[in-house]
Amino acid sequence: MVVARPELDTTPPAAADIGRQAAELSARMPDLLIQARLVANTIAHGIHGRRRAGPGETFWQFRHFQSGEPAKRIDWRRSARDDHLYVREKEWEAAHTVWIWIDRSPSMYFRSQLGQARKIERAVVIGLALTDLLIRGGERVGLVGLIAPSARRNAIETAAQLIAHDPIGEDRLPTEVPFGRFSDLVILGDLLEPLQTLEAGLTGIAGRQVHGHVVQILDPAEETFPFAGRTEFHDAASGLTYTAGRAEAIRGAYLARMAERRRRLRALSDRLGWSCTVHHTDHPAQQPVLALHARLSGGSNPRAGASAAAGREASV
Structure with missing residues (x-):
C-alpha cells in the first residue's frame, strides 16, 4: 500500500475566520444563556436543595428542643409563645469557593457535522448552568x-x-489566578495542549491546595477521526495547515495518540485526587452539569462526591 506523504503548510490563515466565528458566538450568547437556564432548571427540579442546619450566620428555622441538648441552645423568646421548647438553627454555609474556567481559545471553535454544537458553545452552556445551580x-x-x-x-x-x-x-491553563486554599476549580476545555504543558499546569494548581474537576470537551470527530481521502487539517491556534493525501492511512496513529493522551490525563487526575470527565458535543449538556453538581455538593463535605469519583473517567 502506498501512502501519500503528508504535506505541512506553515502559511498562516486569514485571522478573519476566527474573528467571524467569535462574532457568531457573541451573537448567539442570548440563546446560549437561555440554554444554560433551561439546563439548570431541568436539573434543579431533580435535586434536593443544599439548605440544612450547620455553622453559619443566617437564621434557617426553629425546631423542637431535644432531651440531652445543652440548655443554652434554647431560644427562650420563641419558646415563651408555645408549650414547647425551641432551638434556633442557623443555615449551613459553604466555606469554600468554586472557580470555573472556560477555555475560549481558537481550537474550541471547532465543530464537525457529528457535533450538536461547537465546543466553545457547549463549554459556555455547561459553565453558566453550573454557576446558576451552585x-x-x-x-x-x-x-x-x-x-x-x-x-x-x-x-x-x-x-x-x-x-x-x-x-x-x-x-x-489558569495557573496565575490567586485561588484560595481548599477552593474548587472546574476546568472546561478540549485540553489539546502539549501533554507536558497540561501536566505541569494541573500539578502546579493542585500544589496550591486547590481541588480540581476536569471536563474535556471534544467533538465526536476528534475521537473517531472519520476522515478519508485527501484532507486538509487546520490548527486554529498556530495557523499551521496539514494536508494528508490519504487521511485514513493515519487514523490508527491518531487514535493511538488520543488514547495515550486520555490515559495520561486520567493517571494525572488519579494522582492529584481530581475528577476527570470527557464530554462529547453530540451528548446533552445536562449530563456533565449534573455530574459536576453532584461532586461539588456532596453532602456536608463539599468534596465527598468528588473524592469518591476522583480520577474516574466517564464519556458523557
Whole structure:
C-alpha cells in the first residue's frame, strides 16, 4: 500500500475566520444563556436543595428542643409563645469557593457535522448552568477572567455579557489566578495542549491546595477521526495547515495518540485526587452539569462526591 506523504503548510490563515466565528458566538450568547437556564432548571427540579442546619450566620428555622441538648441552645423568646421548647438553627454555609474556567481559545471553535454544537458553545452552556445551580445552593462562584467569586444571582448574565464582548481568550491553563486554599476549580476545555504543558499546569494548581474537576470537551470527530481521502487539517491556534493525501492511512496513529493522551490525563487526575470527565458535543449538556453538581455538593463535605469519583473517567 502506498501512502501519500503528508504535506505541512506553515502559511498562516486569514485571522478573519476566527474573528467571524467569535462574532457568531457573541451573537448567539442570548440563546446560549437561555440554554444554560433551561439546563439548570431541568436539573434543579431533580435535586434536593443544599439548605440544612450547620455553622453559619443566617437564621434557617426553629425546631423542637431535644432531651440531652445543652440548655443554652434554647431560644427562650420563641419558646415563651408555645408549650414547647425551641432551638434556633442557623443555615449551613459553604466555606469554600468554586472557580470555573472556560477555555475560549481558537481550537474550541471547532465543530464537525457529528457535533450538536461547537465546543466553545457547549463549554459556555455547561459553565453558566453550573454557576446558576451552585449560586442557588448558596455557593460563591467565580468565572476565571470574567467575574470574581460571588453569590449574586445575576452572575451568569454578567458572565455572558463579558464573553460576548471578548469571546476569544488565552489557551493557557489558569495557573496565575490567586485561588484560595481548599477552593474548587472546574476546568472546561478540549485540553489539546502539549501533554507536558497540561501536566505541569494541573500539578502546579493542585500544589496550591486547590481541588480540581476536569471536563474535556471534544467533538465526536476528534475521537473517531472519520476522515478519508485527501484532507486538509487546520490548527486554529498556530495557523499551521496539514494536508494528508490519504487521511485514513493515519487514523490508527491518531487514535493511538488520543488514547495515550486520555490515559495520561486520567493517571494525572488519579494522582492529584481530581475528577476527570470527557464530554462529547453530540451528548446533552445536562449530563456533565449534573455530574459536576453532584461532586461539588456532596453532602456536608463539599468534596465527598468528588473524592469518591476522583480520577474516574466517564464519556458523557
